[in-house]
Amino acid sequence: MEPKIVSLKDVTFSYKGSKRQALRGVSLDVKEGECVAILGPTGAGKSTLACVINGTVPRFIEGKLTGDVVVDGQIPNNVGTAQMASRVGLVFGDPDTQLFGMTVEEDVAFGPANLGFDYETIMERITRAIEDMRLQGLEQRAPHRLSGGQKQATAIAGVYAMLPKIMVLDEPTSMLDPEGKARVFSIIRDLNKSFGMTIILIEQEVDDILELADRVFVMKSGEFVLGGTPEEVFAAVDELKEVGIRVPSIVEFGNLIGADKTPFSVEEAVSTVKSGAWNKAIVGDAPIEDRAAPGLSVGSESTQDTAPILEAVDLEFRYPLGVKALDGASLEVYPGEFVAIVGQNGAGKTTLTRHFNGLLRPSAGDIRLFGKSVLNEPTASLCATVGYVFQNPDEQLFCDTVEDELRFGPMNIGMDKDRMEESVRDILLDIGLDKYRQVWPRYLTKGERQRLALASVVAMEPEILIVDEPTTGLDWLESLQILDYLERLRKEKGKTILIITHDMNIVSLYAKRVVVMANGRVVGEGTPREVFSQPKLMELAYLRRPQIADLSDTLWGEVLLTPHEAADRLKRSSSTNREVAGK
């Protein structure tokens, strides 16, 4: 049996000045060479746990720690963080805050140089880390000029160069596009499977950890509520949903059809269906309803017979001395639509949408609102019709209280006071922040701040709402809360919604139309089904369709969007086969 490399016994921790326990009696044993995934909603204590393992809690981040923590034979609290750094590497979600060098090479050298190794050893480690993390050719590049995936790979290389036995990765893909995510997961796989490193991976991306993790633990309110092999944990669908974890669509499909063995990949699910290793008893039941998909575009909900509310006509835009960000981008948006704009980082999504409220002005082309050119309209007046919500809530909250934040926009556009107060009252109730009306927005959780940022724009009552990556850094439940709110605004108040997103699960569930961008142009559009049915288009935009779409395409040659749809399809095809056999 492999020796334990991490051993936590009944660990509790409270941050200095806080009565709440961030960790409550956590016990965890990790074997050498194991890959352990930790899931949980925001605020569950996952990051605190990571900091306990590398000793930054409580030596750097103060608080009261009790229980036993032994990592690679050392008690981190006694040894010190810097000394633990050569045993435990910690990688964070935001690569920008963990890159210190002016070049990739310098950044990778930072850790070994701090450890005082001689020049030759440092150069050896740099060469190895750069090679193993597939960063060859980028050695002299400035880290801030790299793509998100390359930046995170550099951050991992910097930790890897210190040759720790354990690597703790705290949501390393939370800020990356699909291509960046794929790169980072592939590196983590190499670290564990090829280089034998022990991995503790904190993640929200459940699909990717299925094949990677040996064991999975689920945290909620500072304690483990589920733990075991991926098969054991993901079989507990109801418990996972209660905690707010998205169940991988393939697993959910397996559970819905009563598969003999829970599938963890598309191949396994295909083989389960083809071999008939599932519960035929579902045949004959009522159609399987999908309660998790409020905006599911089952049929077409076309509004395109009306005049477009917003048009971009052959837009061109170049940042000062930069690349051409838009190269003839054209788009029509119709009233009451829910449009998702997708594409890899740098495709021009944000640049395009920032033209709609005048934040950017094109070098060529036209922007039309209700059929009228608005190229010369100032943002201050356009924002009353086109609301824009930025990606990071902390870059758009300016006031001392939640209530004032909601008044900020309406006051600037000169909204009638009574109407504004009524609107603020309604919105506070609508987004569930009524009890925090006098609280400084910074004291709210990330999910609450994101909802407030969105609501502060909604308060101006714009016809069109543009939301840039509304789910970045949020857990699944928080993401659904934001998207449900947008969908309610669309259905109940007739708003037109445009979101920019990398999350194809969100696209499947909410978007009525998907606009695909690449190289500064709109390269394709259609319903989620239509877009997911075009592999070349997906490839061009570096997109990865949901696993359930892969599965249904393989099995029946048609793209389905949710596990429920796929289970229903299986049921239908099964009863048809039975009828045919009966005749």
Added chain:
Amino acid sequence: MIVEYESKQTPIHRLDPRAKFMWVVATIIISIIWTDPVYLFGLGVFTVIIGFMGDFPWPKMKGTFMFLLIVTAIITLIQGATYLPKVVWLANPERVAFYLIPRWIPVIGPAWPLRIGGLIYGICMALKVFVVLIAISVFGYVTSPSEVVQIIVRLPFVSYKSGFVVSAASKFVPVIQMQLATLRDAERSKGVDFDSGSFTEKVKKTTSMLVPLFANALSMADTMALAMESRAFGYSKNFTLIRPYQMQASDWLMVVFSVGGLVASIVCLAVFKLGAL
């Protein structure tokens, strides 16, 4: 720095940071002691040539140059109207070049004469500003902050940590600039019109961005500190300086040229009045 460092393989980028440092220091001192615009112009041309050799992105300086041009034009006019230096090589420096209020304006014209000597002195001041600005910008563009740290930590009595603080602070500047731009855009998207209102109102609009700006900067600094701690920052007093610099022939050439030029200009100025008005 107005223009951010860029990692490139130009002959100037490849120079040892100490050689580049010597060059920028020599250029600044020479531009201060010289007062003759012809000499200063020559120094400016040489500085620009170094910039071209370092592939300096001149268009990025357009805004700054325009602003400086206006400021220095005003300075030149004020000097021309108010100051009359002793010009060694000019026979008649008090000669009037033109009047700010020309002759053809009845009753009050001509008034405010601008004298040749004063104008030349103003141009000399303007050239000094341009030479210093270009030299510092080119130095910042071809020398990475970590190379600056390498220079600083090699000085006696300076710890690596102090040097790293300089480097980290320089990295923060563009991040803060980007944050400020985003905050401004976010305010504009909520109906704030930065172009309208009185001066007090404009100040008020701008200051509302300061709280989120500082709060974000502090939060980012906190995470950076945690990440540094996790990568053993401060573990050992024997921090290894990567890139053990060794002066090459080209580096020595630059040092000799810079130091030699500085010494020569001081001697020529003191003995032969070369470079003086």
